[in-house]
Amino acid sequence: MSAAFSIISPSRLEARLESDLVTVVDVREEREYEELGHIPGAVSVPADRFRDPSSVADGELPAPGEFATLLSEAGIDRTDDLVAYGDDGGPLAARFLLTAAVYGHEGSLFLVDGGLDAWLADADRSHATASPSPAPTDYEATLRDDAPLIDREGVEAAVEGDAVVVDTRTAAEYEQSRIPGAVHLEWTDLLADGRLRGEDALEDLLAERGITRDERIVLYCNTARRLSHTFVTLRHLGYEAVEFYEGSLTDWVRAEAPEWDPVELQAQVRHYAANGGFEAMVDDLGEDVLGRLKLIGLYHQKQRGYFMLRTRAPGGRLTAEQARTIGEVANEFARAPAEYGGPEQNPVFGDGYLDATTRQDIQMHWIEIADIAEIWDRYDAVGLSTMQACGNSVRNVVGCPAAGLDPDETVDIEPVVERVSQRFLGDRHYANLPRKFKVSVTGCCEDCARSGIQDLGLTPARKDGREGFVARVGGGLSDGPRVASDIDLFVEPEQVDDLVAALADLFIDHGSYLDTAVNRLRFLVAEFGPEKFREELESYADFAFEEPDETLTMDYRGDHVGVHEQADGRSYVGLNVPTGRMGGDEFAELSELANDLGDGEVRLTPNQNILVPHLANDDLAALLEEPLLERYSPDPGPFTRGIVTCTGREFCNYGIIETKNRAIRWARELDDWAEEAGIADDHEAIRVHMSGCSASCAQPQLGDFGLRGEVYRDDYDSGRAADLGLGGDLGNDEFIDWLVGKIPIDDVPAVVKATMCAYDADSEAGESFTEWTRHTSNADLREIITERPARDAPAIGTEVS
Amino acid sequence: MSGTDPSKATNVPKPGVPREGVKGVGEDPREQDRDAAEAPGKIWFRDLDEAVIEADRCIQCASCVAACPSDSIGIDEDEGRPTLVKMCTGCSRCWDFCPRSGLRYERHLELTREERGLEQPATYAARADDTAAEAGQDGGVVTALLAELIEAGELDGAVVAREREDEPLRGEAVLATSREDLLEAGGSIYNQTMGLGKIDELLAEADLETDDPDLALVGTPCMVQGATALDRYDHEPADPIALTVALMCTRSFEHDRLLARLESFDVDPEAVDGLDISDGTLRAVDADGDALLEADVDAFDAAGLRGCDECADFVGEAADISVGSVGSPDGSTTAVVRTEAGESAWNRAASALETTAIDSPDALEGLAEWNRRRAESILPRAFDREGSIGITYEHHREAYDGTDREPEPLNPARVHQYEEWC
Ligand SMILES: Cc1cc2nc3c(=O)[nH]c(=O)nc-3n(C[C@H](O)[C@H](O)[C@H](O)COP(=O)(O)OP(=O)(O)OC[C@H]3O[C@@H](n4cnc5c(N)ncnc54)[C@H](O)[C@@H]3O)c2cc1C
Ligand code: SF4
Ligand code: SF4
Numbered sequence A: 001m002s003a004a005f006s007i008i009s010p011s012r013l014e015a016r017l018e019s020d021l022v023t024v025v026d027v028r029e030e031r032e033y034e035e036l037g038h039i040p041g042a043v044s045v046p047a048d049r050f051r052d053p054s055s056v057a058d059g060e061l062p063a064p065g066e067f068a069t070l071l072s073e074a075g076i077d078r079t080d081d082l083v084a085y086g087d088d089g090g091p092l093a094a095r096f097l098l099t100a101a102v103y104g105h106e107g108s109l110f111l112v113d114g115g116l117d118a119w120l121a122d123a124d125r126s127h128a129t130a131s132p133s134p135a136p137t138d139y140e141a142t143l144r145d146d147a148p149l150i151d152r153e154g155v156e157a158a159v160e161g162d163a164v165v166v167d168t169r170t171a172a173e174y175e176q177s178r179i180p181g182a183v184h185l186e187w188t189d190l191l192a193d194g195r196l197r198g199e200d201a202l203e204d205l206l207a208e209r210g211i212t213r214d215e216r217i218v219l220y221c222n223t224a225r226r227l228s229h230t231f232v233t234l235r236h237l238g239y240e241a242v243e244f245y246e247g248s249l250t251d252w253v254r255a256e257a258p259e260w261d262p263v264e265l266q267a268q269v270r271h272y273a274a275n276g277g278f279e280a281m282v283d284d285l286g287e288d289v290l291g292r293l294k295l296i297g298l299y300h301q302k303q304r305g306y307f308m309l310r311t312r313a314p315g316g317r318l319t320a321e322q323a324r325t326i327g328e329v330a331n332e333f334a335r336a337p338a339e340y341g342g343p344e345q346n347p348v349f350g351d352g353y354l355d356a357t358t359r360q361d362i363q364m365h366w367i368e369i370a371d372i373a374e375i376w377d378r379y380d381a382v383g384l385s386t387m388q389a390c391g392n393s394v395r396n397v398v399g400c401p402a403a404g405l406d407p408d409e410t411v412d413i414e415p416v417v418e419r420v421s422q423r424f425l426g427d428r429h430y431a432n433l434p435r436k437f438k439v440s441v442t443g444c445c446e447d448c449a450r451s452g453i454q455d456l457g458l459t460p461a462r463k464d465g466r467e468g469f470v471a472r473v474g475g476g477l478s479d480g481p482r483v484a485s486d487i488d489l490f491v492e493p494e495q496v497d498d499l500v501a502a503l504a505d506l507f508i509d510h511g512s513y514l515d516t517a518v519n520r521l522r523f524l525v526a527e528f529g530p531e532k533f534r535e536e537l538e539s540y541a542d543f544a545f546e547e548p549d550e551t552l553t554m555d556y557r558g559d560h561v562g563v564h565e566q567a568d569g570r571s572y573v574g575l576n577v578p579t580g581r582m583g584g585d586e587f588a589e590l591s592e593l594a595n596d597l598g599d600g601e602v603r604l605t606p607n608q609n610i611l612v613p614h615l616a617n618d619d620l621a622a623l624l625e626e627p628l629l630e631r632y633s634p635d636p637g638p639f640t641r642g643i644v645t646c647t648g649r650e651f652c653n654y655g656i657i658e659t660k661n662r663a664i665r666w667a668r669e670l671d672d673w674a675e676e677a678g679i680a681d682d683h684e685a686i687r688v689h690m691s692g693c694s695a696s697c698a699q700p701q702l703g704d705f706g707l708r709g710e711v712y713r714d715d716y717d718s719g720r721a722a723d724l725g726l727g728g729d730l731g732n733d734e735f736i737d738w739l740v741g742k743i744p745i746d747d748v749p750a751v752v753k754a755t756m757c758a759y760d761a762d763s764e765a766g767e768s769f770t771e772w773t774r775h776t777s778n779a780d781l782r783e784i785i786t787e788r789p790a791r792d793a794p795a796i797g798t799e800v801s
Numbered sequence B: 001m002s003g004t005d006p007s008k009a010t011n012v013p014k015p016g017v018p019r020e021g022v023k024g025v026g027e028d029p030r031e032q033d034r035d036a037a038e039a040p041g042k043i044w045f046r047d048l049d050e051a052v053i054e055a056d057r058c059i060q061c062a063s064c065v066a067a068c069p070s071d072s073i074g075i076d077e078d079e080g081r082p083t084l085v086k087m088c089t090g091c092s093r094c095w096d097f098c099p100r101s102g103l104r105y106e107r108h109l110e111l112t113r114e115e116r117g118l119e120q121p122a123t124y125a126a127r128a129d130d131t132a133a134e135a136g137q138d139g140g141v142v143t144a145l146l147a148e149l150i151e152a153g154e155l156d157g158a159v160v161a162r163e164r165e166d167e168p169l170r171g172e173a174v175l176a177t178s179r180e181d182l183l184e185a186g187g188s189i190y191n192q193t194m195g196l197g198k199i200d201e202l203l204a205e206a207d208l209e210t211d212d213p214d215l216a217l218v219g220t221p222c223m224v225q226g227a228t229a230l231d232r233y234d235h236e237p238a239d240p241i242a243l244t245v246a247l248m249c250t251r252s253f254e255h256d257r258l259l260a261r262l263e264s265f266d267v268d269p270e271a272v273d274g275l276d277i278s279d280g281t282l283r284a285v286d287a288d289g290d291a292l293l294e295a296d297v298d299a300f301d302a303a304g305l306r307g308c309d310e311c312a313d314f315v316g317e318a319a320d321i322s323v324g325s326v327g328s329p330d331g332s333t334t335a336v337v338r339t340e341a342g343e344s345a346w347n348r349a350a351s352a353l354e355t356t357a358i359d360s361p362d363a364l365e366g367l368a369e370w371n372r373r374r375a376e377s378i379l380p381r382a383f384d385r386e387g388s389i390g391i392t393y394e395h396h397r398e399a400y401d402g403t404d405r406e407p408e409p410l411n412p413a414r415v416h417q418y419e420e421w422c
C-alpha cells in the first residue's frame, strides 16, 4: 500500500500547521471536540462513526460508502496529507489512518505522538473552539486490492511459520488466550510516558521478539483498535511487510479452531491413556489443554493429575444397563490414591462414590487419564457420553423426570430432549459458544425442570388446540442471578431443536467471547430487552414465530420423593439421595433393582435424587422392602429430603467449605431436632441448599435456606463461615436475598432451628415458609438469624473443615 | 422479600453509604439486572480492585495474592499489580489482609508487638565483613545475616530482590539459597517485587530438598505486615516464613515513573548501577561508583507509590528484624531486633557482624515520628492502634468517599473471570 505513515511530534505539527499543509483530524467524541476544544483548524471525525462501537465481535471496518461520506463531509480530499489525534494514547487516531489507507487514501498519513495530551503539554499551545466549516468533497473510497488485511486462513498460514504473529494486547490478556505461537508486544510497550520511545529502544524491543524488517509481520488484538497503533508505529519505523488481522482474536476464538473440536480432543486423550497418561498429555499439549478437557466432561481436580468426570443423562434418563455401568465405573475407578486417603478418603462415603447433580448429570472423582479410554469404551458399549457435559456448549438438556409417567402431562418430552441432545452432541460449531448454554424442557404442569434458571426453558403451552411449549430465555444463577424472561413464543415439539440452534447462532453472533464475566446469554436478553430479543431471534429461526394461546404451568414442584401413581396405573418411586452422593456399588445395585422390578429404567431428578419408574404393585412392595431404601428413602425427614449441595472444598479449587459430609451430618441432626420439636410432620421438605463458595452450583438462591461458603475473621481468630439467605421459591420466581454474611459455619444449624421456631410461632395458618419470609421484613429476619447462641472457637486450618 | 431491582430501589445512593445489595462504584454489568440482593459485608476482588488498585493506592505488597484461598489473584507483570486471573468466590480474604483496605495495619502492629515483641527491642549499628558490605546497600548486614543462617542450616533460603536482567533498576523477587545468591542480590531496589505473592512459585522452581522449608522474607514494612498478619491466623501461605526482615521505608517507587524521572535529569537508567536514598537525597551512581545524580528526593515525589503516603510504619514494626541506614554512619546498617526469632537469628550471625549497640536511637525515632505524623495527616480514615483489626467495606467507603483516594470504577475489560465448575 502506497500511503506513507509517520508519527509526528506536536512541535513539528505546529510548524506544519503554520504552513497549512495538512488536514488535522480529531477522532474524539463530537461533544468533546465541540465543548472542550481541539487543535486549531482540526476537523471532527469521531471514532464511533468509523467503527461500530455496539459490537465487540464484528469486523471493525466501516462500509466504504459510509467512510467516503464521512471524509467528504469533513472536507477531505484523497490526496490530502492527514494528521490524526485523539486522547486515548493513539489507537483510535491510528485506526482512522489505517482505515483511510485501506480505502485508498493517497496523501501521507501522520499520527500525533502523544495525542492531544502531548499537544497541550506545552503551555503555549491551547485549544481552539472555533470549528472550520469545510466544503464537502467528492471523496471516493474503495478497498485497495493490496490492503494489508489478512484473514483467518492467512493467519493460520502465518502460524505455520511464514510470518511473525504479534499480540498487541496486555500481558494478562495474552496469558489468558492467544493465537498459538504469537509473540507478545503490548502496544503501550512502544511508549514511555505516553510518547513514542526512542528509536534504539524500539528497535531493541522489536528485535527481542523476532520482529525484523525481513519478516512478514501480522498484528492482532481483540477489536482491531490497539493493533492500529502498533501498525502505524511499525510503518513509521520503516517496516514494510506489516499486515493486520481484522477479525482479531475474537474471530479466531470463535472459528472452529481444531483444538476445540470435542471429537478430536477425545481422540487425543484416548491416545494419552495408553501413551504416558497425564504428564505426557500436558507436556505435549500444554497446561491449557486442561481447560479444554471440560468439553469432553473432564474437569481437572485441585489434586493434580486427577479429574472429575461428568456423565450426561439427557432428561435425567438412564437405562438400568447404563446406570449399572456408571455405578461399576465409579466403584472401580473413582478411587483416591493412598496419599489422599485411599479407601478412607471420605469419612462418610469411603471411596468409589458418585454424585448426582442438579442438572441430571453424574459426577465422579479421581479419574486418571490412564483409565479414561477404558471408561469410554464401556460407556460407548451402552450408549453413554461425557461429551459436552461441561464447557461452553449446549449442556445436558434437563427434562422433567416424570416425563411419560405423570398423569397430567401434556407433551411427552422424551423425543424432544433426545432430538436436541443428538443435534448438538459432538457438533464442533456449537461446542464453542461464548459461554455455557443450558436448556430445559418440561412436559408436566409443575415446571419441575426449572425453566426460570435456564438460558432456554420450555414449559407446556397450547396454540389453536396444538400442544407445544412456551419459551423463556436468559435465566441463570451465577454472576448476578436473573429469572428468565417470557418472550411469548410458542413452539411445537418438532421445532424445539431448531429454536435451540437459532438461539445458539444468535449467541455466537452477539455474545462476547472475551469478556467471560458478562457473556451468559442473559446479558444479551437484558441488553436487547425481551421484545427486541424475540425479534432478533426470529431472524435466526427458520420458522415463523407464534404466541401461545394459553400456558399450562400451574405450580412448581420441588422434588419427586415418595411413591406416586403413573398415568398407566403403575407407580414410580422417588428416592431421596441426600446431597446426591451414593456409592458406585449402591448405584449399580439400584439399577439391578430397577431392572428386576421395574422396566429397566432409572431417572435422575434436578434435586440430586433418583426415581425408579414402572412398578406394578407387587414390585413396588418388594422395592420398598429393600435394605438400600433405608439409606435412600422415599420417606425421609424434612431436612434430609431438602438438602442440596455442590462438590465443595473436598474436590473443588474454589470451595471454601466442605459441603457434602457436613450437610448429611446437619440433616440428620436437624431431622432429630424437628422430630423432638414436633415440627417434622408439618413439613414435607425443608430445603437447605449449600454451595461451597459463591458460585451457584448448589442453587442456593432457590432454597428455603440458601448458604454459600465464606470465611470470617475477628481480631484473634478466623474460620470458615457461610452467607445465609431465606425463602427462595422458583414457583414464584423468587430468589433469596442474601440476608446475613459470614455466620461461623458451626452456628448454622442453630440459626436454622431458630428460624424454623420463629416461623412456627409467627406464621399465619397455612402460610408457607417462603410466604412467611416474604411478609416478614428483612430487618426482622436478620434479627432472628443473628440472635444466635455464643459459638465455640472455630476449628481452623484442618484439611476438610 | 422480593428480588432487588436496582432501578426500582428507592434509596438513592449517597456518598459513603453503599446501598443494600448494590456494591461497588463501577458499572459492573453483572450487578445490573440481578434478582437477588447481595449479603451485607460481602466483598469481592472487584471491591478491592476499585478501592485500592484502581484508586491508585496499591502498595504492591502482594498480601492479597498470598491471601486468596483459590489462587484467583495473579500479578500483572507489566504493572506489577494484583489482577484477577480466575473466578473470585467473594470470600473477602484479599480485602481482609490488604493493608490499604481491610487490614487495620496499625492495630496489627500493636497486636504483634503485644504477642511477639521482646520486652526491650535492641537497636544496633552494624557492619558485615568486606565482601558482604561491598555487596550490600549500607553495612551489608542483611546479606551477611542471611548467609550465616543459611550456612548454619537455620534457613533453607531467603526471598530477596534482584535487578532484572531485561530492565534497568527494576527488581524481581528471587529465592536465595546460598551466600553467592545473596551477594548477588545485595543492595536496595526501590520498587516492589511482590515477593510475598511469589513464594509458592519460587519454591516450586527452586527444588529444595525439604518439603517443609524455613525461609526468611525480606521486604518493605507493608509486605511484612501482610506476611505476619497471615501468620497470626495460621494461614498456609505464611507457613514457610520463619523470619521476617523489614527494610525501613518512607516510600517505594513505581518503576516506570522512576525511570522517567531519572531521564528527566538526563540520567540514562542503563548507566545507573545503584540508587540510594538517605537524608532526603537521592543518589544515583554508575558502575565505577561515580555519582550520576544527587537530587532532593522530593523531586521524585511523583514517582512514588501514592499508597505509601498512607503508611506510618517506617520501621517495619511487625518484622523480627528491621534494617535501615538512618542513624548509623555511612557504610553501616541500623538494625532493630524485635522478637525472639529475631534475637536468636541475630545472635547466631553475630560473629559475622561488627556491632555497636545504639542506646538511644534518636535519629531513627525522629524519622519514624515524622513519617507517622505525615501519614496520619494524609490517611483518610482514623489511625487507631486500638481499633478492631478489620475494616469493613462500608467503613472504608465512609472514610474515603469524597476524598481524592476514593474508589475508582473498575475497568471491566481488566477482569477475566474464569468459570470452572458450574
Ligand atoms: C524501597 C526502599 C526504601 C527505603 N527507604 C529507606 C529510608 O528511607 N531510610 C532508611 O534508613 N533505609 C531505607 N531503606 C533501607 C536501606 O536502603 C537498606 O535496605 C537497609 O539499610 C539494609 O542495608 P544492608 O546493606 O544491611 O542490606 P543488604 O545487605 O543490601 O541487603 C538488603 C536485602 O534486601 C533485599 N531487597 C532490596 N530491596 C528490596 C525490595 N524492594 N524488596 C524486597 N527485598 C529487597 C536485597 O535483595 C537484599 O537481600 C529502604 C529500602 C527500600 C527497599
Ligand atoms: S476469592 Fe480471592 S479474590 Fe475473591 S474475595 Fe476471596 S481472596 Fe479475594
Ligand atoms: S496494597 Fe497489597 S494487598 Fe492491597 S491490593 Fe495492593 S498488593 Fe494487594
Ligand code: SF4
Residues within 6 Å of the ligand: B059, B220, B221, B222, B223, B249, B250, B251, B252, B305, B307, B308, B309, B311, B312, B313
Ligand atoms: S512506605 Fe510503607 S507502604 Fe510504602 S513501600 Fe514503604 S512500607 Fe510499603
